[in-house]
Amino acid sequence: MRPLMLRGGRVIDPAFEIDGAYDVLVIDGEIDALEPSGTLAPPGDTVVIDCTGLWVVPGxxxxxxxxxxxxxxxxxxxxxxxxxxxxxxxxxxxxxxxxxxxxxxxxxxxxxxxxxxxxxxxxxxxxxxxxxxxxxxxxxxxxxxxxxxxxxxxxxxxxxxxxxxxxxxxxxxxxxxxxxxxxxxxxxxxxxxxxxxxxxxxxxxxxxxxxxxxxxxxxxxxxxxxxxxxxxxxxxxxxxxxxxxxxxxxxxxxxxxxxxxxxxxxxxxxxxxxxxxxxxxxxxxxxxxxxxxxxxxxxxxxxxxxxxxxxxxxxxxxxxxxxxxxxxxxxxxxxxxxxxxxxxxxxxxxxxxxxxxxxxxxxxxxxxxxxxxxxxxxxxxxxxxxLRLDAQGTLAPGACGDITVIDPKVEWTVDPARFLSMSRNTPFTGRRLKGKAAYTIVAGEVVHAMRPLVEMNRT
Ligand SMILES: [Zn+2]
The missing domain is CATH 3.20.20.140 (Metal-dependent hydrolases)
Known part of the structure; x- marks a missing residue:
């Protein structure tokens, strides 16, 4: 599995009272580094996701x-x-x-x-x-x-x-x-x-x-x-x-x-x-x-x-x-x-x-x-x-590479016909909401992407 870097997002991790611009590097399914944005030099084969304007939070x-x-x-x-x-x-x-x-x-x-x-x-x-x-x-x-x-x-x-x-x-x-x-x-x-x-x-x-x-x-x-x-x-x-x-x-x-x-x-x-x-x-x-x-x-x-x-x-x-x-x-x-x-x-x-x-x-x-x-x-x-999941709920180095990237600005309308769930029973049909998961990452692997994953130009 290639290393993954989330670059330029607003990282929010209440476990360490962090809220600011940080880059997150995930290697072998674990958080390898969490450093102020622009200070990390990832390995050459790293997949880099541009998180500008997005929130990066523990999964x-x-x-x-x-x-x-x-x-x-x-x-x-x-x-x-x-x-x-x-x-x-x-x-x-x-x-x-x-x-x-x-x-x-x-x-x-x-x-x-x-x-x-x-x-x-x-x-x-x-x-x-x-x-x-x-x-x-x-x-x-x-x-x-x-x-x-x-x-x-x-x-x-x-x-x-x-x-x-x-x-x-x-x-x-x-x-x-x-x-x-x-x-x-x-x-x-x-x-x-x-x-x-x-x-x-x-x-x-x-x-x-x-x-x-x-x-x-x-x-x-x-x-x-x-x-x-x-x-x-x-x-x-x-x-x-x-x-x-x-x-x-x-x-x-x-x-x-x-x-x-x-x-x-x-x-x-x-x-x-x-x-x-x-x-x-x-x-x-x-x-x-x-x-x-x-x-x-x-x-x-x-x-x-x-x-x-x-x-x-x-x-x-x-x-x-x-x-x-x-x-x-x-x-x-x-x-x-x-x-x-x-x-x-x-x-x-x-x-x-x-x-x-x-x-x-x-x-x-x-x-x-x-x-x-x-x-x-x-x-x-x-x-x-x-649940006593000690390696989750934080982005501290050594934690699981489980991360949710949130687009806080995207506006959308709840349409049960588009749910991946098999069921449609909701009172929120037609409700306008703001904010959605842009990427869901489990053990360093992207399991959901709101839009196609575009790698940043790393040069
Ligand atoms: Zn109950």
């Missing part, structure tokens, strides 16, 4: 994606999912365990890693289930799953209802020092709810999901985590109350991190009234006040990680034939009949996110909610720390 990491493989090839495969991830600027993704079969044995994790190898794109970390079959009764073999490649444990999609199981799981997690990622939902409170409980649910005539459905479980699980010593990660926080609970638990010594998704911090439940099934997820889009609380928490560091919760679904599982005509996208749906409300409640949860996550997160920077360095911490440095 982005998404700790929460669903690639549906094995089991649901009509929604996504590891190959298509990892290509979508590369196009979205991600160099590593952690793929959740709610596949079929569930990733609760080393052989399934091994299959996922084999497929990832064949994709020749973004790296994959197989997230291990916490309980066998996600059934909430019997723990997986934590150590065996770690040996098979797991660096995070989660029954995501399903909450862990049994407190005693959770206590035992924390004990295992403390032993191997990998985090448990919790999907916090009290399903008794969710009931047949389709969206946030509030004006929108009332207007549409659908059952609502109260804030308490999430907050009760966050409160319970953080109380258990305090003193357990285990790293605990709260997935997709959606409410102001959850954020307050995380802040409070940290002051009491909980080893707790949390993530927010771009849809929860860019949209409120008004989007559900327009997009219905394509804006339906668990937890649901919340109120404008909750969105404002997420912004404050992204800025002040309470939220550690931005994760997409990429959740591809086919039109059948979303019941689009029946529901799409009711939700025109450009205006609110009319009040639903009881039959339609019931079908909406049974429409699958989740939206795709790998190819829109970075563009949406960049809106936070554009609006001044967070700075660029914080964005890189949320999408690269902190995810690497959560």
């Amino acid at each position: 982005l990491i998404d700790v929460h994606v669903h690639l549906r493989d094995p089991g649901f090839p009509q929604k996504e495969t590891i190959i298509t999912g990892l290509r979508a991830a590369a196009a979205g600027g991600f160099t590593t993704v952690a793929a959740m365990a709610n596949t079929s079969p569930v990733d609760d044995t080393p052989s399934i994790a091994g299959y996922m890693l084999e497929q990832a190898h064949a994709a020749r794109a973004t790296r994959l970390i197989p997230v291990s289930a916490v309980t066998k079959g996600l059934a909430g009764r019997e723990l997986v073999d934590f150590a065996a799953m770690a040996d098979a490649g797991a660096r995070l444990y989660s029954d995501d999609g399903i909450p862990i209802d049994n407190e005693a199981i959770l206590v035992s799981a924390f004990r295992e997690a403390a032993r191997i020092n990998f985090a448990i990622s919790l999907h916090e939902e009290d399903r008794a409170l969710t009931g047949h709810g389709a969206c946030n409980a509030g004006d929108v649910s009332k207007r549409l005539g659908v059952a609502g999901i109260p804030v308490a459905a999430e907050a009760h479980r966050v409160r319970r699980d953080l109380a258990i985590a305090v003193g357990a010593g285990a790293p605990v990660h709260i997935a997709h926080v959606s409410t102001a109350e959850s954020i307050e609970l995380v802040r409070a638990a940290r002051t009491r010594g909980a080893n707790a991190t949390c993530e927010a998704t771009p849809h929860h911090f860019m949209l409120d439940d008004g989007a559900f009234a327009r997009f219905g099934p394509n804006a339906k997820m668990a937890p649901p889009l919340r109120s404008g006040e909750d969105v404002a609380a997420l912004h404050a928490a992204l800025a002040d560091g309470t939220i550690d990680v931005i994760a997409s919760d990429h959740a591809p679904h086919d039109p059948v599982s979303k019941h689009l034939d029946r529901l799409a005509p009711l939700f025109p996208g450009d205006r609110d749906a009319a009040r639903l009949s009881p039959d339609d409300a019931e079908i909406l409640a049974s429409s699958a949860n989740g939206i795709v996110g790998l190819e829109t996550s970075l563009g949406l997160a960049l809106e936070l920077v554009d609006k001044g909610v967070i700075g660029v360095s914080r964005l890189v911490a949320l999408m690269a440095m902190n995810p690497a720390r959560l």
